[in-house]
Amino acid sequence: MKVGDRHFRSLWADAPRARVHIIDQTRLPYAFETRALSTLEETAEAIRAMRVRGAPLIGVAAAFGVALALERDNSDAGLKRAVATLKATRPTAVNLAWALGRVEQKLLALKPLKRTEAAWTEAQAIADEDVALNEAIGRHGAKLIEKLYLKLKRPVNVLTHCNAGWIATVDWGTVTAPLYMAHDQKVPVHVWVDETRPRNQGLLTAWELASHGVPHTLITDNAGGHLMQRGQVDLVLVGADRVTRHGDVCNKIGTYLKALAAQANGIPFYACVPTPTIDWSITDALAQIPIEERAPEEVRIVRGLDVHGVPSEVAIASPATPVANPAFDVTPAEFVTGLITEKGVFKASERDLIVLWPKSHRDQAYLT
Ligand SMILES: CSC[C@@H](O)[C@@H](O)C(=O)COP(=O)(O)O
Numbered sequence: 314m315k316v317g318d319r320h321f322r323s324l325w326a327d328a329p330r331a332r333v334h335i336i337d338q339t340r341l342p343y344a345f346e347t348r349a350l351s352t353l354e355e356t357a358e359a360i361r362a363m364r365v366r367g368a369p370l371i372g373v374a375a376a377f378g379v380a381l382a383l384e385r386d387n388s389d390a391g392l393k394r395a396v397a398t399l400k401a402t403r404p405t406a407v408n409l410a411w412a413l414g415r416v417e418q419k420l421l422a423l424k425p426l427k428r429t430e431a432a433w434t435e436a437q438a439i440a441d442e443d444v445a446l447n448e449a450i451g452r453h454g455a456k457l458i459e460k461l462y463l464k465l466k467r468p469v470n471v472l473t474h475c476n477a478g479w480i481a482t483v484d485w486g487t488v489t490a491p492l493y494m495a496h497d498q499k500v501p502v503h504v505w506v507d508e509t510r511p512r513n514q515g516l517l518t519a520w521e522l523a524s525h526g527v528p529h530t531l532i533t534d535n536a537g538g539h540l541m542q543r544g545q546v547d548l549v550l551v552g553a554d555r556v557t558r559h560g561d562v563c564n565k566i567g568t569y570l571k572a573l574a575a576q577a578n579g580i581p582f583y584a585c586v587p588t589p590t591i592d593w594s595i596t597d598a599l600a601q602i603p604i605e606e607r608a609p610e611e612v613r614i615v616r617g618l619d620v621h622g623v624p625s626e627v628a629i630a631s632p633a634t635p636v637a638n639p640a641f642d643v644t645p646a647e648f649v650t651g652l653i654t655e656k657g658v659f660k661a662s663e664r665d666l667i668v669l670w671p672k673s674h675r676d677q678a679y680l681t
Pocket residue numbers: 366367368369406474475476477478481482486487488514551552553554564565640
């Protein structure tokens with residue numbers, strides 16, 4: 314997507330294949346800075362610290378991390394160490410395990426000498442596929458927004474949570490693609506952007522929408538129910554970190570509350586889901602999906618700009634205050650109106666999702 318008058322992907326490789334460039338998301342929306350990653354360790358740190366974040370993007374970053382690691386050690390042990398290190402960075406989004414599993418399977422079948430080149434090629438293929446998946450989700454989602462507009466005959470108010478925008482993917486974004494496309498097709502749309510404490514990914518969404526000229530309003534996480542009750546929300550669109558074969562949606566903490574409020578108010582609630590986000594091995598979302606518990610400082614400390622515009626941090630709780638910081642929650646399928654995938658819109662049910670299953674779902678045994 315465009316930043317100023319330049320088109321960026323959220324991650325790209327150098328031509329001589331020595332480095333991978335990312336947009337450092339911990340600096341956004343206050344500063345747009347790119348950063349070069351040259352090693353496995355730097356890639357793992359970037360994922361852990363959420364310099365790159367969002368389920369699809371961390372999968373792609375990890376795939377490139379394997380390529381960087383193999384530049385130094387292309388042995389079986391080197392490959393396995395790289396995969397294990399990257400897999401341990403963040404546990405919830407299945408895209409990470411999916412991308413690493415895909416790369417590892419491909420590379421283990423090759424002689425060490427052939428691996429490094431193949432790793433770069435495979436990582437680039439996953440990145441390019443991600444762009445195509447998001448674009449297709451955008452087309453299906455934009456149709457849904459247009460349908461609502463034709464019914465309502467006024468701007469469509471969409472509520473979104475966290476950031477499933479272009480910087481959470483390689484380009485387009487799962488949630489922002491439908492919004493960008495609807496806006497570009499002159500379908501009037503306005504977005505309520507949940508702030509999404511504690512990491513405030515909503516600020517990233519607001520920054521992305523502003524860059525594309527999409528009307529939007531930033532709200533606190535607690536405002537959604539109030540707006541829904543008063544008819545000010547027509548549609549909820551969220552991303553996903555892992556979706557079960559039954560259609561249960563694991564996404565950023567707070568998604569579940571939005572789904573409950575949407576159902577209570579008869580508002581359609583859709584998750585935008587590229588198929589690599591579906592984990593066919595999970596049968597019990599609450600028992601089997603690992604929920605990342607992040608550092609208590611994320612809750613105790615608020616980051617932003619001070620009155621002089623200088624990046625700063627403010628402690629809002631004593632360091633002694635006990636904190637829980639679960640980063641994701643599960644929205645059961647019964648609260649999900651549908652899943653917008655690259656292959657179309659599906660009901661959140663195993664019966665409907667079955668057509669999306671890979672030929673042999675045993676191929677994906679590495680997910681577990
Ligand atoms: C297309 S991104 C989908 C999800 O990964 C997104 O909604 C989300 O929950 C991001 O969480 P984050 O902790 O910022 O990586």
